[in-house]
Amino acid sequence: MLLYCNxxxxxxxxxxxxxxxxxxxxxxxxxxxxAVSVGLQVLIDNGSEYAPTLPHHYGMHALGVVVGxxxxxxxxxxxxxxxxxxxxxxxxxxxxxxxxxxVLAFATVTVERAAATQTDAGDATCERVEAIxxxxxxxxxxxxxxxxxxxxxxxTQRMEVRAKKSSWKHQIVKRETLRKEDITGAWVLPSxxxxxxxxxxGVDVIEDTVDGSGEHTPHTTEKETSVSHSRSLxxxxxxxxxxxxxxxxxxxxxxxxxxxxxxxxxxxDDAKFLxxxxxxxxxxxxxxxxxxxxxxxxxxxxxxLAKLSPYLDIAPPIQSRMYQELSSGMLAYNQxxxxxxxxxxxxxxxxxxIILVAYICFIPVYVVIFTQSMIVGPMISFTLxxxxxxxxxxxxxxxxxxxxxxxxxLLNDFHLRFYDLxxxxxxxxxxxxxxxxxxxxxxxxxxxxxxxxSNTPVARSPT
Numbered sequence: 068m069l070l071y072c073n074x075x076x077x078x079x080x081x082x083x084x085x086x087x088x089x090x091x092x093x094x095x096x097x098x099x100x101x102a103v104s105v106g107l108q109v110l111i112d113n114g115s116e117y118a119p120t121l122p123h124h125y126g127m128h129a130l131g132v133v134v135g136x137x138x139x140x141x142x143x144x145x146x147x148x149x150x151x152x153x154x155x156x157x158x159x160x161x162x163x164x165x166x167x168x169x170v171l172a173f174a175t176v177t178v179e180r181a182a183a184t185q186t187d188a189g190d191a192t193c194e195r196v197e198a199i200x201x202x203x204x205x206x207x208x209x210x211x212x213x214x215x216x217x218x219x220x221x222x223t224q225r226m227e228v229r230a231k232k233s234s235w236k237h238q239i240v241k242r243e244t245l246r247k248e249d250i251t252g253a254w255v256l257p258s259x260x261x262x263x264x265x266x267x268x269g270v271d272v273i274e275d276t277v278d279g280s281g282e283h284t285p286h287t288t289e290k291e292t293s294v295s296h297s298r299s300l301x302x303x304x305x306x307x308x309x310x311x312x313x314x315x316x317x318x319x320x321x322x323x324x325x326x327x328x329x330x331x332x333x334x335x336d337d338a339k340f341l342x343x344x345x346x347x348x349x350x351x352x353x354x355x356x357x358x359x360x361x362x363x364x365x366x367x368x369x370x371x372l373a374k375l376s377p378y379l380d381i382a383p384p385i386q387s388r389m390y391q392e393l394s395s396g397m398l399a400y401n402q403x404x405x406x407x408x409x410x411x412x413x414x415x416x417x418x419x420x421i422i423l424v425a426y427i428c429f430i431p432v433y434v435v436i437f438t439q440s441m442i443v444g445p446m447i448s449f450t451l452x453x454x455x456x457x458x459x460x461x462x463x464x465x466x467x468x469x470x471x472x473x474x475x476x477l478l479n480d481f482h483l484r485f486y487d488l489x490x491x492x493x494x495x496x497x498x499x500x501x502x503x504x505x506x507x508x509x510x511x512x513x514x515x516x517x518x519x520x521s522n523t524p525v526a527r528s529p530t
Contacts, residue, residue, distance in 0.1 A: 069473055069474060085474050093456060096427075096456060097448075097449040100430060100452040103431040103448070104448040119432045120436070121432065134419075134426045138455060138462070142462040148406055148466055151406060153476060155406070160485050162393070162396030163207065164489075166392035167207050170389055174496070175499045175500065176379075179499075181196070206367045207485075209342055211485045215478035215479060215481060216340065218404060218407045219334075221467075222410070226238070226410070228252075232250055252335075258340070260340070260341050335471065340479065368393065
């Protein structure tokens with residue numbers, strides 16, 4: 068998708084990247100029609116018996132009205148498909164982002180309340196919740212990558228690739244044929260690139276080494292000091308592992324994302340997506356065999372939410388919002404997939420192509436008869452042919468919004484934006500995490516216990 072300033076007149080009309088008007092094949096067609104106009108004008112000037120004549124222009128006007136209406140209708144329909152695709156993508160990622168934010172917000176409250184108990188059971192709950200959040204974050208980003216890859220490998224784009232690889236009779240097929248064979252490589256699992264270790268915000272679960280047997284001992288002053296010191300060390304380690312990344316790490320992540328964009332957007336064969344962590348071997352094998360990979364990853368997310376739900380100190384009706392947002396995002400994904408799989412109707416495309424070719428062939432004849440000019444005639448022929456043909460080519464690009472062209476929607480960019488969103492929400496969760504407050508309270512408690520132990524008067528034996 069190209070962004071531009073519509074007030075930059077010369078920049079707009081002279082840019083070749085993404086242009087239909089300045090594309091080489093369109094310019095060649097316009098030049099050919101201009102050359103034909105020159106030849107016909109020469110025949111008219113020389114009084115040749117082959118010089119064209121047109122007693123009345125009604126037929127040409129009628130054909131022009133039909134072609135103009137058909138081309139404008141197709142362009143309008145193509146723009147509707149393009150705009151709907153953009154809207155559904157924003158809804159999809161917005162809903163998934165809302166679901167992820169709600170999960171982390173509910174979990175943050177749960178962790179705060181569990182940490183406030185200042186017990187080993189509360190600490191264990193915090194660690195389990197953080198581990199589940201790590202898994203959910205990984206699966207949310209993986210779902211974004213899988214959905215982006217699926218939309219760029221829709222049935223309409225598969226037919227474009229198929230036209231370059233298959234024979235003539237296999238370039239127009241029914242949709243069920245694509246379920247039986249894959250000669251374009253659309254079913255190949257995309258490549259994933261995990262973020263570097265120094266950019267990861269993972270939470271490691273550190274085992275409590277207070278007592279190897281797992282049993283509590285009598286609450287003496289010395290034991291309380293040992294427990295407090297051990298818990299303090301554990302929260303210090305966890306605090307260092309879950310600290311908010313510095314500006315340098317954020318800049319490193321931005322450089323990685325920029326490199327991913329420069330490597331190619333909406334690539335067909337070498338698609339690669341940045342993820343939080345690589346799927347396991349079993350998960351990779353399942354995704355490679357699946358025909359609906361996004362639904363599989365969605366199941367993993369719902370499974371993670373079900374594991375998290377018993378720990379959440381949030382009312383069940385409020386928790387249901389997470390599932391509703393996920394469902395709404397999945398609905399938008401399926402609406403986008405409809406645009407990626409259902410092409411513009413074939414009969415209309417065939418009819419429009421035939422009448423458009425006929426109309427363009429008659430343009431030089433009509434123009435030279437009514438202009439009678441060696442200069443104006445070729446110029447008008449060039450402009451008319453390039454305009455009407457260019458509008459039809461523009462409609463073709465708009466009809467397939469997830470293709471590899473410069474004007475198509477960049478799915479990798481949407482994925483990287485969602486990747487940023489997940490990391491920023493997780494960083495917001497770390498800011499609200501009770502790790503630092505818990506760490507300071509535990510240190511204070513340990514200090515108080517040590518002070519009491521040192522100030523306890525020593526009993527003197529009777530003399």
